[in-house]
Amino acid sequence: MATLLAPTGYDKFYAGGGWRYSRVREWWWHRKHLVRRFDLPRGLRMLEVACGSGFHTNLFCRMGFDCVGTDISATGIEVARQNYPGRNFVQGDATADLSFDEASFDIIITRGCSIYHYDLSGATALNMTRNLMRYIKPGGRFILIIATDLSGNKPVDNIWQNTLADYRAHFSKFDPQCTIDWYRRLAISSAIKAN
Numbered sequence: 001m002a003t004l005l006a007p008t009g010y011d012k013f014y015a016g017g018g019w020r021y022s023r024v025r026e027w028w029w030h031r032k033h034l035v036r037r038f039d040l041p042r043g044l045r046m047l048e049v050a051c052g053s054g055f056h057t058n059l060f061c062r063m064g065f066d067c068v069g070t071d072i073s074a075t076g077i078e079v080a081r082q083n084y085p086g087r088n089f090v091q092g093d094a095t096a097d098l099s100f101d102e103a104s105f106d107i108i109i110t111r112g113c114s115i116y117h118y119d120l121s122g123a124t125a126l127n128m129t130r131n132l133m134r135y136i137k138p139g140g141r142f143i144l145i146i147a148t149d150l151s152g153n154k155p156v157d158n159i160w161q162n163t164l165a166d167y168r169a170h171f172s173k174f175d176p177q178c179t180i181d182w183y184r185r186l187a188i189s190s191a192i193k194a195n
């Protein structure tokens, strides 16, 4: 997640191949910091928001989750479908209505969704989390994984390095018991949808 582009810029990026991830490294990282950390049983219905060209949606399916990927980039979704036939990908804007039933996912996960790289106290990020919470079953989880150096550096012309307190302030509006961790540049926030 080193580069951050405007949502429209990702079409070109994904057409050129997008990020190259190590399957082994990503598998073990997510086993440790996602599956074991949150004790997620196989078979959970999961929505990956901002799935890009689908690498992690496929990974989560291989881990035993019933995972659907969605992204605003039409090219990202097209490449995902080509790369991972048989997996379920849906193009959509996570700030607006998505074509899923409300309360139909146990987990929503998003890795590096662009909007969470900026102002977490602003209307855009808050509205997006509120919107996405609609698609989670009561008691289900919203999990965000995102790169930050924790410095609190917020330049006008680049992504923000939000602190864990920034992420906590954002997610505690949805779940006062939310958990926030940080592992080597990646913050992980988890909020539980109220019953």
Ligand SMILES: C[S@@+](CC[C@H](N)C(=O)[O-])C[C@H]1O[C@@H](n2cnc3c(N)ncnc32)[C@H](O)[C@@H]1O
Binding pocket: 001, 003, 004, 007, 010, 019, 049, 050, 051, 052, 053, 056, 070, 071, 072, 073, 076, 092, 093, 094, 095, 110, 111, 112, 113, 114, 115
């Ligand atoms: C830094 S990339 C992360 C991609 C992928 N999750 C990964 O970890 O490689 C950010 C992604 O957010 C997507 N995105 C930005 N705004 C979005 C929105 N409103 N709804 C859905 N996806 C969005 C972009 O299209 C892009 O694929």
